[in-house]
Amino acid sequence: MATRKYDQRLRADAAEQTRRDILDALYQLLRDEPAMPVSVERVAATARVSRSTVYTAFGSRAGLFDALGDELRRRGGFHRAPNGGNDQDARRSLLDSIRASVATFAEHRSVLRALYSMAALDPRAVGGVVERLGTGRAEGLAWHAERLAAEGALRRGVSAAEAAHLLWAVTGFEFFDQLYTGRGLPVDEVTELMATAAERLVLRVS
């Protein structure tokens, strides 16, 4: 059939733009009406796009949510791994990444709440993005725990493994939301509580 060469520039850009429009619409719906169930129809209408366009762009409802989660993952401060804190000591590096992620948690609270809850009910409903977020975080925390152990910054009797477990539970979004939404505390107070919790649970008294 000898297909003609076809280098897209504007067309591909336009496609990318509608893709972003749809993701923005989904984000906006989850942020503004967290209690309402979100249908693909409503997302499409909000993005001023037809429903079938959503399916051609993301394949399915799950693909749509997966893409949103992925964008948050790329943009957000979820990086706890050896990214920028190499020059600091382990203790400071841990506390810094806690503060950074709490800020992200607060900024995207409703959206993250929806993604995590949907994943808990049916992992396939959000693609695999929550799982990916989890493994990334687990790796980061293992790295932190090892470094703390190597520097002798852990409490007496606390192994790197135990530290990783406790840090996992106490630095995650669920813990954040227990304090932020569950107790109605302001962000800065939650930040301090989470940092304090991490210190008391695994760090040596300085």
Added chain:
Amino acid sequence: MATRKYDQRLRADAAEQTRRDILDALYQLLRDEPAMPVSVERVAATARVSRSTVYTAFGSRAGLFDALGDELRRRGGFHRAPNGGNDQDARRSLLDSIRASVATFAEHRSVLRALYSMAALDPRAVGGVVERLGTGRAEGLAWHAERLAAEGALRRGVSAAEAAHLLWAVTGFEFFDQLYTGRGLPVDEVTELMATAAERLVLRVS
């Protein structure tokens, strides 16, 4: 229309029995297939009952889930309030109720996971049972925190309010599930970690 007197005995008992059959079926489905979305149709089929019976018995899907949650609340060891630990000191009383609730969390893990996640996505989807569970727990923890403060069992510089916040975050189902499902730890290990966490966060070093 002069309605005839009608004292039910067997009929009311039978109705109560089908009610329980339906709740058992829902519990079983949530326990055995946590990942599958549960339709009223499937619940009815599992209970060997017609779908309309579920609606006459519980009014709606939400009413059904609400009733299940209520039964767990009555039966389960969610009582942290002044129930049985009056004779012990505050510290022991707190740790005992943590151990008790962890056991309940583990026993009903899948079902609680479903209820909490559904409530997070749409509070109306489970009636108000999760909210009720929350307020009950909050009251219990406030009571614990006050008692700890009165006995001077709190860490230096930790107020009863801060203790209540931290205990809320660290003794709840979400925290449990972070360790149990999120980290794949066995129940007894999770129990010890949660007790340890509560101690390190709010209790005075003894």
Added chain:
DNA sequence: CTTTCAGTGGACATGCTGTAGTTTGAAAGA
């Protein structure tokens, strides 16, 4: 023998996801 009522079964309205096929219109190429 009659009344009452839990439970059944079917029909229906509504709203959702997902698939398929056709059409439109503008960008890209010749």
Added chain:
DNA sequence: TCTTTCAAACTACAGCATGTCCACTGAAAG
């Protein structure tokens, strides 16, 4: 200019879910 390509729209359909209504059945209660 004229043709090809492709994102996006539109339409129709299948399937499954919740929720409501209503007539019917059959056994318990009077």
